[in-house]
Amino acid sequence: MSIDIEMVSQAKVFGGFHKQYTHPSKVLQCDMKFAVFIPSSASTDNPVPVFYWLSGLTCTDENFMQKAGAFRVAEELGIAIVAPDTSPRGEGVPDDPDGAYDFGLGAGFYLNATQEPWSKHYQMYDYIVQELPELVEAHFPVSTVKSISGHSMGGHGALTIGIKNPEQYRAISAFSPITNPTNCPWGQKAFSRYLGSDQELWKDYDSCELLTTRGCTLPILVDQGDSDGFLEEQLKPQALEQAAKQVDPSLTLRMQPGYDHSYFFIQSFIDDHLRFHAEYLK
Numbered sequence: 001m002s003i004d005i006e007m008v009s010q011a012k013v014f015g016g017f018h019k020q021y022t023h024p025s026k027v028l029q030c031d032m033k034f035a036v037f038i039p040s041s042a043s044t045d046n047p048v049p050v051f052y053w054l055s056g057l058t059c060t061d062e063n064f065m066q067k068a069g070a071f072r073v074a075e076e077l078g079i080a081i082v083a084p085d086t087s088p089r090g091e092g093v094p095d096d097p098d099g100a101y102d103f104g105l106g107a108g109f110y111l112n113a114t115q116e117p118w119s120k121h122y123q124m125y126d127y128i129v130q131e132l133p134e135l136v137e138a139h140f141p142v143s144t145v146k147s148i149s150g151h152s153m154g155g156h157g158a159l160t161i162g163i164k165n166p167e168q169y170r171a172i173s174a175f176s177p178i179t180n181p182t183n184c185p186w187g188q189k190a191f192s193r194y195l196g197s198d199q200e201l202w203k204d205y206d207s208c209e210l211l212t213t214r215g216c217t218l219p220i221l222v223d224q225g226d227s228d229g230f231l232e233e234q235l236k237p238q239a240l241e242q243a244a245k246q247v248d249p250s251l252t253l254r255m256q257p258g259y260d261h262s263y264f265f266i267q268s269f270i271d272d273h274l275r276f277h278a279e280y281l282k
């Protein structure tokens with residue numbers, strides 16, 4: 001079934017096009033925006049692979065597209081980029097009761113909420129894994145070959161979604177991911193509200209737990225700045241390293257001296273990530 005999408009803006013960049021769209025989401029029960037970069041080599045005769053980018057807390061589709069500096073190398077490698085929003089939006093979509101930045105709007109945590117009042121709209125896992133790729137593949141000159149990456153909350157999303165769907169993605173990468181959300185304040189706040197008090201159920205969205213119990217057949221690249229203010233309390237890359245050691249050696253964790261949590265860090269290493277993904281998207 002084809003879903004209608006409406007273009008909001010487009011701009012030529014490095015020979016390709018950045019385009020922003022809006023569409024009604026059946027899964028999220030609201031209108032959503034997403035953005036794509038389509039390289040100039042893409043056509044119906046030459047469908048290109050797709051790099052999905054999941055952004056972090058407070059972001060929309062715009063943060064990565066405007067700040068990461070990814071288009072020159074994506075054009076060179078012939079890779080499309082898709083950047084969704086980070087939560088459902090719009091009238092009727094509930095937000096954090098105190099308007100906090102780390103829950104509700106802009107903070108969907110890429111999971112399927114089970115608790116009221118969140119469960120009606122906050123189904124970001126199904127949106128990213130099913131609805132959005134179906135829509136993208138129906139409307140753009142792209143193949144079904146894809147990989148997934150993200151930052152912070154989006155790094156958590158990329159890791160958990162990639163680990164759980166190895167048949168759908170070719171590679172996973174992350175910048176400064178929340179690796180062990182069941183064991184950090186951001187994750188505990190979000191999971192207790194979206195998923196309820198049974199912490200056994202939280203494990204299904206924790207990359208350390210998933211790696212330990214399922215392993216991972218996909219290659220994983222993680223970059224983490226050692227001057228990141230969220231490092232010790234929220235991100236815990238060593239927990240991911242420990243979990244990976246127990247199952248297989250597919251994780252490359254690079255601690256990057258002096259870098260913080262910002263898009264300046266992402267901008268500094270996004271070319272490495274795109275080239276890493278390109279190896280597996282061939």
Ligand SMILES: N[C@@H](CCC(=O)N[C@@H](CSC=O)C(=O)NCC(=O)O)C(=O)O
Binds near residue numbers: 067263
């Ligand atoms: N207190 C800050 C926190 C928001 C923040 O740092 N957001 C990061 C992602 S954090 C983890 O998911 C981000 O990417 N921000 C957008 C950007 O363009 O930098 C605040 O409210 O600003």
